[in-house]
Amino acid sequence: TTLADSNADLAVDLRAQIREQLRSGASETAVKDFLVQRYGDFVLYDPPVRPLTWLLWFGPALLVLGTAVVVVRARRRHRAVFRPRTDPPELADLVAPPGRSRWVVAASLALLPGGAMLLYLHLGNPGMVRAAWASTPATLPAGDGHTVDMQQIDAMVSRLALRLRQEPGDANGWYMLARSYTALERFDDAAAAYAKAVALVPDAAALRADYADALASAAGGQLEGAPMEQVRAALALDGDEPKALALAGTDAAERGALPEA
Template structure:
């Protein structure tokens, strides 16, 4: 960016300097002036010849002839003066052109250095953002909790706080925050699934009761929600409903790329569920 700006500025300055320099170097056109003086000189010569003819014919007396001749000589001197001044102007125009070619670029550079902003064309170095530590996250969570204490009707804020507590594995605090975010999680399948998992981890009953109801609601909103299918399979396995668990996880497997690590993990889980199902059936017999 810096190089492009300097190149364009130099090109513009050079163009203006060249245009003005050529105009001064050439100076004013002299053709018409020279032609004018040549015509006047011929006229004066003709008039002088006429005077001589009139003197010879006796039309003009000697004193009148002398006076007329002096007048013509004076006019001839006057006609010669502009040609000399024109030469001086032409010489001074060339000197001005040379001075302009030197002074204009230097003056433009010095003016920009004095008044311009070099930093504007030099982008500041990109600085990488400092890595956020767990202490920084904890400080943000504490600040959010303090704000919600002053504004308890902020349902989106409670959902954010609940997810933050889940991050720190504070499941009881997370469950309490989810309960205050009911207004926004009832239509959010992922948030319902997170709430169900939080409740299952924070009490001895596991997925029994409200967590399973939350998962059922999440799947009714979006039957293809991956986290809801994962937890629904876990809840079914917990109550030893192996066919339901295998069905949920097979639906989940269909949503994952066939060659991904996640798909392989789900396939292994399905295989374990089938072995447990077979072992449980054998034990009953």
């Protein structure tokens, strides 16, 4: 899936950043360099082949090839154990017992997912996974001792809020906190966090649209007033901002202005 086709939160955020960069006069090459420097090569649809990404390109093939070699050798050894007794007696000392072969195969297969995880930790961006988790509502199956409960999520959000009190100039942090509050349905807190982010980045249309949505949610779905002020500000910055257009259409429909909606 390309960035333009994806509706994932990260893709939406990246599109907003790209629009802001282009609006400020940055070239396409400069925008790519900015995103790669910030997020790593994984944001590119086709990462370049260079020493840093050799493992990314060739690592999976090497893991599969190595496993295939181990499996083939293990099968040959297994067959050798059951050869007719016409083989020289010295051969018995050179053949691994079948139990050992099975363990070798099992260990090799177990290394595949572990190798893939190490490859991602080396070349990927685990921080984005943590950020995505912080911004996604938790589904908590009953009785599952391995899930994160709401108390743990609240604790993580509280730590982020505490850090932002000490680093109030972190716009991305305020944005993440606002989205976390939204996921927890703490809309008043979300609106306050969005206000901090908007004050730091006033020209981000998508951010203002999210702020408007949080204000409306805090007001019980009412768009009139402060939410529509943010919607109009977002559309003044970017007339094609999807959420701002949707909110403006909803407001027009509620007023009975169906053609405008």
